[in-house]
Amino acid sequence: MINLKKVILHKYKCIENDQSFEVDKDITVLVGMNESGKTAILEALAKTNYFEKDEKFILNTTHDYPRREKKRMEKLGERAKAITCEFEINSALLSKISEDIGTEVFEQNILRKETYYSGGDTVKNITSKNITSDYKKFIKHKTKALGISSTTLNDKLHKVSNKEELNELIEEYKDNTIKTSLESLGKYYENKWKWGNCLNEYIYREHISPNLPKYLYYDEYYALPSRISIEELESSQLDEDQSKTAKALFELAQIEISELVEADDFEDFKAELEATQAIITEELFEFWSTNQNLDIQFDIDKKEKADPEGNVTIVEHILDVRVKNNRTKVSLPLKNRSKGFNWFFSFLVWFKKIQEDRDSNYVILLDEPGLNLHASAQADLLKFIEKLSEDYQIIYTTHSPFMVDSRRLERVRTVVETENGSVISTSIQEKDPNTLFPLQAALGYDIAQNLYISKNNLLVEGVSDLIYLEIMSGILQQNNRTGLSKEITVIPVGGMDKVATFVSLLRGNKLDIACLLDSSIDRSSKSHIENLAREKLIQDKRVIFFDKFVKAKEADIEDLFEKEEYLDIFNSAFHEHENISISDLNSGIPRIVLQINKFLNIPRYNHYRPANFLARSGAESKDFSDNTLNRFEDMFKLINSLF
Numbered sequence: 001m002i003n004l005k006k007v008i009l010h011k012y013k014c015i016e017n018d019q020s021f022e023v024d025k026d027i028t029v030l031v032g033m034n035e036s037g038k039t040a041i042l043e044a045l046a047k048t049n050y051f052e053k054d055e056k057f058i059l060n061t062t063h064d065y066p067r068r069e070k071k072r073m074e075k076l077g078e079r080a081k082a083i084t085c086e087f088e089i090n091s092a093l094l095s096k097i098s099e100d101i102g103t104e105v106f107e108q109n110i111l112r113k114e115t116y117y118s119g120g121d122t123v124k125n126i127t128s129k130n131i132t133s134d135y136k137k138f139i140k141h142k143t144k145a146l147g148i149s150s151t152t153l154n155d156k157l158h159k160v161s162n163k164e165e166l167n168e169l170i171e172e173y174k175d176n177t178i179k180t181s182l183e184s185l186g187k188y189y190e191n192k193w194k195w196g197n198c199l200n201e202y203i204y205r206e207h208i209s210p211n212l213p214k215y216l217y218y219d220e221y222y223a224l225p226s227r228i229s230i231e232e233l234e235s236s237q238l239d240e241d242q243s244k245t246a247k248a249l250f251e252l253a254q255i256e257i258s259e260l261v262e263a264d265d266f267e268d269f270k271a272e273l274e275a276t277q278a279i280i281t282e283e284l285f286e287f288w289s290t291n292q293n294l295d296i297q298f299d300i301d302k303k304e305k306a307d308p309e310g311n312v313t314i315v316e317h318i319l320d321v322r323v324k325n326n327r328t329k330v331s332l333p334l335k336n337r338s339k340g341f342n343w344f345f346s347f348l349v350w351f352k353k354i355q356e357d358r359d360s361n362y363v364i365l366l367d368e369p370g371l372n373l374h375a376s377a378q379a380d381l382l383k384f385i386e387k388l389s390e391d392y393q394i395i396y397t398t399h400s401p402f403m404v405d406s407r408r409l410e411r412v413r414t415v416v417e418t419e420n421g422s423v424i425s426t427s428i429q430e431k432d433p434n435t436l437f438p439l440q441a442a443l444g445y446d447i448a449q450n451l452y453i454s455k456n457n458l459l460v461e462g463v464s465d466l467i468y469l470e471i472m473s474g475i476l477q478q479n480n481r482t483g484l485s486k487e488i489t490v491i492p493v494g495g496m497d498k499v500a501t502f503v504s505l506l507r508g509n510k511l512d513i514a515c516l517l518d519s520s521i522d523r524s525s526k527s528h529i530e531n532l533a534r535e536k537l538i539q540d541k542r543v544i545f546f547d548k549f550v551k552a553k554e555a556d557i558e559d560l561f562e563k564e565e566y567l568d569i570f571n572s573a574f575h576e577h578e579n580i581s582i583s584d585l586n587s588g589i590p591r592i593v594l595q596i597n598k599f600l601n602i603p604r605y606n607h608y609r610p611a612n613f614l615a616r617s618g619a620e621s622k623d624f625s626d627n628t629l630n631r632f633e634d635m636f637k638l639i640n641s642l643f
Contacts, residue, residue, distance in 0.1 A: 001093040001211045004363055004393055005110070006086035009424075011073075012044040013037070016066045016421030021413045026389035029404060030397040030424075031438055032415030037422030038397035041415065042217060042365040044083050045395070048115045051214035051354060051362065056240075061117045066421070080117045087111045087212065097207050101188070102141030106133045106203055113212070131200035131208075138188075138199055146181040153178070161198055163189045211361055213393065216354050219367035224249065224346040226333035230260055230317035245346050246319070248353040252276050260317060266300040273298040273319075280348050287384040288344060290377045293327040296345065339372035344381070364388065366396035370403060378402040401438040407494070409501040412439060426531075439501070454489035456643040459499055459515045463492045464611035468557050471614055472632040475624065482633050485640045500529060503538050513538060514642045516635075518556045519545035542642055549631045554590040558607070560631045565624060566592055566610070573613035574605070
């Protein structure tokens with residue numbers, strides 16, 4: 001009900017100056033070289049609201065404040081700010097709050113939470129200043145609903161700021177209806193945390209705080225041991241991180257460690273563990289395609305010792321975690337399987353700890369997931385992360401190109417270490433070639449090699465754009481008119497959202513680039529394009545929109561054709577439909593593709609089919625009007641002049 005929207009890191013380890021990044025609603029990827037500061041970002045975030053009490057995830061000035069600034073901070077006695085998180089409150093929660101306190105009383109959908117260093121403890125600095133509500137509307141709504149509204153009473157309630165003052169007001173009235181009604185408002189005036197505004201405190205305490213995301217952090221050090229001494233686990237003698245995963249396993253199996261230590265018969269415990277291993281195994285092999293012949297096996301063993309009189313006692317209980325290969329019939333301790341398999345299995349155990357909690361909201365923080373996995377197994381892990389993102393926001397770090405989805409490069413944030421500390425930016429702003437390498441590799445070597453063939457590259461959104469440009473250029477050249485220069489390679493990038501990333505990644509290869517785009521881009525894509533020019537990654541004049549060549553504010557490449565001509569192509573390509581005529585279209589809607597969508601009552605038709613039909617049918621046989629040819633020729637002349 002509340003999503004993490006933006007993170008601003010102020011002072012934390014290698015973060016020495018304010019660094020901010022937007023958080024996607026599903027998956028955000030932090031890409032950077034080793035020691036660039038990726039782990040520090042996840043740690044800082046986890047320490048703002050870790051999902052369980054853990055000394056490791058509490059802010060501490062000694063360990064966490066940038067070392068070279070620590071003395072100055074202590075000398076000045078500053079209350080240092082570590083991190084600010086910005087959250088988005090969704091409409092469902094806003095509606096729930098409105099049902100409680102009244103409509104239009106609280107309409108704030110963005111909340112900022114600041115976290116400070118303070119004596120080694122984390123201070124969640126949410127105060128009245130972070131919450132905005134309309135106290136007068138609240139009073140008006142409540143007194144009206146209770147049937148006691150009056151100017152005098154409402155004015156008196158405006159001055160009440162806590163439960164004691166409310167009780168004093170109640171004593172002023174003898175009317176039992178008014179007294180009872182005012183008493184029913186008591187919960188809104190409790191102000192348990194002594195805020196300046198009791199209503200703001202109530203809204204945060206009752207509605208927002210329970211729904212703020214908690215953070216689950218996981219890295220390779222949480223790997224589950226193969227043999228776990230139950231006694232050592234109970235007395236906390238195991239490695240701290242490994243013991244957390246081991247305890248999570250027993251919690252998942254609903255086994256009390258203290259009961260197991262005292263037990264002589266393990267059958268009940270084994271039954272619980274076997275049920276748990278079935279659950280984990282099923283989910284594991286849904287996404288582990290590398291080897292489907294494996295089974296997880298849990299067993300409880302015991303070490304016995306005889307005294308001089310021959311009496312045998314159990315001195316230690318052992319949980320054995322093994323993996324059996326059903327093909328070879330051989331089982332091995334978990335540690336003898338690959339590190340990648342161990343990571344995947346251990347994470348599932350750790351993750352199940354919070355998956356059982358349906359009442360809380362979680363953000364999952366994964367530090368270098370799948371570091372020891374083969375490329376194909378990393379692809380499986382990406383699918384698993386995609387599935388998790390249906391229910392959780394996920395932020396993970398990586399420097400592996402196989403952990404970056406080339407179709408979703410807008411999710412990527414880069415992290416680079418500089419002389420002034422770590423710097424976080426979007427992929428289109430990044431200039432460091434080593435940081436960019438995983439992103440370049442993620443585009444695919446085959447695609448990259450094709451792009452690098454030509455020095456002059458014209459980026460378009462889709463394959464249909466490429467087809468129309470090639471066809472119309474050929475027709476013009478056959479008639480001794482200007483077409484697209486043969487020195488220019490047209491590159492369909494697969495959508496507007498990828499244009500900015502392609503420009504950013506290719507600019508370092510000394511290539512000339514221009515963009516030919518639909519003018520009807522959304523706000524987010526437009527912002528990316530504007531950033532390209534602002535960061536001087538591409539000149540304004542090298543970003544061309546189709547509306548430049550037609551008398552309209554919005555245009556696609558299809559609008560460069562006369563309407564009758566494009567409808568002729570469309571009708572031939574979609575022969576299953578009745579022919580569409582100009583009179584069928586709503587001329588008040590910009591762009592012919594939208595007019596056709598409206599007529600067919602569908603979200604979007606396949607733009608590739610008309611282009612493909614034109615290519616297959618022999619475009620030279622089409623008799624295009626001078627208006628159409630002139631528009632394309634004007635466009636080609638402009639494009640050629642840029643290279």
